[in-house]
Amino acid sequence: MDQFIQLTVDGLTLGSVYALIALGYTLVYGVLKLLNFAHGDVFMVGTFVGFGVLQVLGGPANPKVPIWLVITLVTLAAMAVCAALGVAIERFAYRPLRDAPRIAPLISALGVSFFLANSMQLLFGATPRNYDLFQYHTGTLYLRGLHIGGVTVPLLRIITIVAAFILMVILWFLVNKTRTGKAMRATSFDREAAAMMGIDIDRVIVFTFILGSALAGAAGVMFSLRVPTNVSIGFIAGLKGFIAAVIGGIGSIPGAMAGGLILGFLESYIQGYVHGAHIPDGTQWSDLYVFSVLIALMLFRHQGLFGRPDIRKV
């Protein structure tokens, strides 16, 4: 039972990170019908920006400002830098290709992803960066927390989960209640028609990239509060985020949230229960299960759980 609770909490944390990444995919896909391969690497950059700001603020053990402010500033900085990066990528790698054949922006996105990952390796090397979560406030954030059964849920986990949900609520509000959000939804239905109705498509797309990339930045910080980061996590994190988006139905915002959580639980339980005892590194194989589930899902219900099947128009 304790293990179950532990795994559930893990799954929820992991799931909210995946959900935030998935939202970035879904937003961009919804508006541009483009699979943004570089999204995972934007996330990776976010983890590094967070680490850098953490060091500037004096490191986790002896911060110059209160610990709550440290976490907030780290997250905001990562979000801001990622948003700027997302806008730059859109402006220079995708916008010139907006009317090109479908395959062109995909290949450009592959190039951006490769470029970002290797640039970060060039500048910061392959050593992992650890946010040192045990150090926060002499360990209180990690050692104290909610007691459920025999399990202590660290405060840091709770903060992560709550922050993720707050961000999702803000996103929901932005998309559903603001003028720009309305323009976004219109654009995702029919870009040309939206343009003719006086919507500034470029602005909408830039806004979309800001939202998606900022969420990836926040996800990056939350991810690194769990495990150390390195320059090559972008690829796998991107794949996982994409899986989450597909599970929920790509293009659907609640779908991405649900998909992220489902994937988080799935991965957590598989790692906990299906342990392939004869294989030394069981966690690696959990990816294999996750990918297999995804391939099956894509083949049999590629519109996902919340998406609608599209009618082939002739």
Add this chain to the structure above:
Amino acid sequence: MSDSTPHGFHSTGADGPAIGQDEWVARHADVRFLPARFAVVERRLRVVSWWAWLTLFVGLFCLFPIVETSGYVRQVAFQTVLYMLLALGLNVVVGWGGLLDLGYVAFYGIGAYAYALLDSPHYGIHLPTIVSVPVIVLIGALAGLVLGLPSWRLTGDYLAIVTLFFLQLFQTVTTNWQNVTGGPFGILNIDAFGLPGGHKLKTEHGGVFAVSYLYVALAIFVVVFVALRLLNNSRTGRAWRSLREDPLAAEAMGMPVNWLKLLAFSCGAAVAALTGTLNAALFGNVFPLNFYFITLITIYTMVILGGSGNQAGVVLGALIISPLLELLRDADKSRVLFFVALFGGLAILGRRNRRIAMVAGATLVFGFVLHAIARAIDGGWVAGQPGAGGFATFVDHWVIAPQQPARWIAPVAYIGVIVAALLCSVLRGIVRDIALVPTIYLGAFVWENVMLSKPDPARYIVLGLILIVLMVLRPNGLLGERRVEIV
């Protein structure tokens, strides 16, 4: 005129297109690779048939080991032939079939691993090459059929991601299934190719690369090139291209689209698997990471650079990229390459555009002046020695190279040059020309101080940049024709 033989636009004659012909003909008669005064030469070159070019190319390549005796260079040539083969295979799927296959490298790996299992002490199986290679090609083709299955239901982005998952699956399995694949330590001591008499084709000769493998690879290349060329010019090739243009119309015109997709995947996979056996037989070992994202991006860059869909183009792409990656490994060669490319490019552009020429001159002056100032303030700023000899001397007097650069310099300079370059691409007129001068200099600074010391990420950054810039500026590559999607 209906009884006359149909003719292409090449024969429209030196007087240009005749009156009444469409604009397209006029435009295409105008497309030239060579300057206008070589128009006659170019027209003659264009009517030379493809097999003549192929013979010439392969003939020259065969002569190459005679001229070049370095084992290392010969091995690079061998690797280039492998990449040419891989590019040819990928071209079938991406260029002709129009299917974005990101799992392609997995088939390369499947071929290599299959050969490693069938011909190595790992299991003690030593099949004759004449048996194992065809079997592996068949295995590759079958694996291609299996990966092709998702293409029945998925297209575009979804297909791309499923094939990418396949690559990831392959990677996970080869890394973790240690009993069979040896895990991250790979499989070692793989047999060389066997000759019918029971002899082994030596992989090295007196400690250096044995040139016989280059010829084996070239022979295979010729066979694959010709086979695919003929296939493209048949009903199957036409059907593939129809599928790329419009799957629904192809289906309605009697082409079994699903089967054709499988066939495209399968043909590409067979070529990749065949190349994999060559790789394993020569190098004698296989590791999971040889068949991963980096290799995938490399092959894609080749195909895109040369012109996806054009066989000669993708071969040219491999011929450019593969040696380029080797040159970038070495700091001295990398430096020469960078400055030759930079000032060579500026000189070529400057011949037509005087402002570019002025930018180039201004950059040169800017460099010397800045260098002198820096030296006057603090000798340590220019003390990072790039080595001796012609080019290095120039670089030594031109680029600032701090002996012990502060840790913040690399990220700031690197990000700075990217931002500056992006800004230059949106600026216009005199402002851009002025902005270009420090940007180019900063680029040289970054190359000298940041990139040279870390060849591995630096090489791949160049690949990524080539991909992005190509897609934005010339998606049809060097030899491909620009495609029209909707008119």
Add this chain to the structure above:
Amino acid sequence: MDLLELNDVSLSFGGLKVVDGLDLHVKEGEIVSVIGPNGAGKTTLFNLITGIYRPHNGDIHFDGQSIVGLEPHQICCRGISRTFQTLRLFLNMSVKENVMAACYGHTKAGIFRSMLRTPGMRREERAIEELARKRLSFFGQRLMGYRWDQPAYSLSYANRRRLEIARATATNPRLLLLDEPAAGMNPSETHEITELIGQLRTEGGYTILVIEHDMHVVEGISDRVVALDHGIKIAEGSFEQVATNEKVVEAYLGLNSMSSK
């Protein structure tokens, strides 16, 4: 016996009935026009016949055999070919290749024979090249000569329509489905298309089912006219009969204009 028979065919998307209980019979050698306002289900009817959509109900027989459930390419090989309302040429392939590609269904050379260029394969290639020339020269010089090697995207709109017809006939069909062949053409081109459809029957021997909005074309070519509205057949008969049918006039002009007459 009828070449094409649709019995009680229905199809709906979600709750919307696009085709509802449709019966349609086309005899060998006939030219039948399908008319009806936009959204009446005409193109859907073509998609049903060619297997792109599968009917939820009813049966489609071609030459006495049911073709429901067959893949579109199988139906094409049985002898039904079509053009598209929104042109769907293989734009980046040459005019010749567009037509030769459509010969896929009645050629046999596999990949190994193609790679080896066996004599049989070469004979086949020569045959379909000859066929392509024949199909294209049906339109006079327009698609021949230098245009033969030009990519399809370089053609004018009217020539693209012609090329679509040529491509459709290259599959050696018995039944030809033409989806608005005169759409977007000027009066003289429209006139030419009208004559051409007649020639397709007399010289090519095709049975033709055609969707057309231009009533002059319909009048000029049709043996029989079928009018659809909201997926239901509202009239059938000679052009005069259908054109004066109350329901048809109502469907086209609306009820009010009827009452004001």
